[in-house]
Amino acid sequence: MRLLEGKTVLITGASRGIGAAVAVECARHGANVAINYAASPAAAEDVVAQIEALGQKAIAVKGDVSDPAAAPEFVKAAVAAFGGVDVFVSNAGICPFHGFLDMPVDVVDRTIKVNLNGAYYMTQAAANQMKNQGRGGAIIAISSISALVGGGMQTHYTPTKAGVHSLMQSCAIALGPYGIRCNSLLPGTILTDINKDDLADTAKRTYMEGRIPLGRLGQPEDMGGPVVFLASDLARYVTGAALLVDGGAFVNLQ
Numbered sequence: 695m696r697l698l699e700g701k702t703v704l705i706t707g708a709s710r711g712i713g714a715a716v717a718v719e720c721a722r723h724g725a726n727v728a729i730n731y732a733a734s735p736a737a738a739e740d741v742v743a744q745i746e747a748l749g750q751k752a753i754a755v756k757g758d759v760s761d762p763a764a765a766p767e768f769v770k771a772a773v774a775a776f777g778g779v780d781v782f783v784s785n786a787g788i789c790p791f792h793g794f795l796d797m798p799v800d801v802v803d804r805t806i807k808v809n810l811n812g813a814y815y816m817t818q819a820a821a822n823q824m825k826n827q828g829r830g831g832a833i834i835a836i837s838s839i840s841a842l843v844g845g846g847m848q849t850h851y852t853p854t855k856a857g858v859h860s861l862m863q864s865c866a867i868a869l870g871p872y873g874i875r876c877n878s879l880l881p882g883t884i885l886t887d888i889n890k891d892d893l894a895d896t897a898k899r900t901y902m903e904g905r906i907p908l909g910r911l912g913q914p915e916d917m918g919g920p921v922v923f924l925a926s927d928l929a930r931y932v933t934g935a936a937l938l939v940d941g942g943a944f945v946n947l948q
């Protein structure tokens with residue numbers, strides 16, 4: 695069953711990792727996909743090729759989500775290519791692991807600008823397009839289990855993940871009258887470039903794996919199905935919600 699037949703999906707930060715896997719899964723469900731990327735053009739073109747191999751259309755649009763001008767440019771490019779926007783996935787994010795007491799100002803500022811401000815600008819641009827089209831839509835922010843629990847080396851990062859979920863909650867109210875649903879996906883620890891160095895520490899990796907009832911860290915492809923669900927009409931009465939996809943890590947107290 696193809697759940698996104700004929701839909702246009704826009705995803706930020708989709709040249710690699712979770713965004714790339716979500717883009718391909720949306721295409722597998724019949725969507726045409728516009729991906730945004732900042733610094734990896736070759737990887738972005740590879741994602742476009744994977745989508746085209748599935749028989750769908752795709753474009754890659756360069757832009758730093760922390761630049762407010764990048765948001766309308768991304769939406770404009772997608773509308774020019776595919777005629778509209780049905781689903782927007784706010785995924786682009788960074789997590790430069792660093793201790794709290796000596797956190798450099800530029801690291802905390804950059805993390806907030808990319809993860810939170812970027813999500814805000816992009817969501818606003820996509821929502822305006824959906825409102826003008828008059829046929830509703832679905833917005834999904836890639837938040838995190840880190841919206842709910844802390845990390846000693848992530849004091850600059852976890853507030854941004856709580857922030858994007860809060861953004862979805864408020865947007866669910868602001869955009870509900872236009873038929874636009876807004877939800878968050880809260881991944882657990884997923885093996886991507888963002889945590890490659892952190893999880894190269896085998897003691898830490900073993901500890902993280904041991905916390906997960908399903909017995910393994912996540913793969914980017916594990917996020918595809920949950921995003922497609924939230925984007926699809928199967929979730930037509932779901933808005934303002936948070937879907938935790940973590941192999942059970944969050945509930946594992948003892």
Ligand SMILES: NC(=O)C1=CN([C@@H]2O[C@H](COP(=O)(O)OP(=O)(O)OC[C@H]3O[C@@H](n4cnc5c(N)ncnc54)[C@H](OP(=O)(O)O)[C@@H]3O)[C@@H](O)[C@H]2O)C=CC1
Pocket residue numbers: 706707708709710711712713730731732733734735757758759760785786787788789808836837838839880881882883884885886887888889
């Ligand atoms: N991996 C994990 O364990 C978890 C990740 N998440 C969240 O998932 C999202 C994706 O992370 P993940 O796939 O792991 O990370 P990756 O590092 O694998 O991929 C990050 C993606 O974001 C893009 N990106 C980074 N900065 C910008 C920017 N300023 N503007 C546009 N695109 C940008 C990168 O593109 P390019 O290379 O072109 O710059 C890349 O495509 C993030 O928001 C992260 O917080 C949430 C929970 C867990």
Ligand SMILES: C[C@H](O)[C@@H]1OC(=O)[C@H](O)[C@@H]1O
Pocket residue numbers: 789837838839840845855881882883884888889892
């Ligand atoms: C980057 C981390 O490994 C990852 O990011 C998150 O949001 C998760 O909570 C993990 O800590």
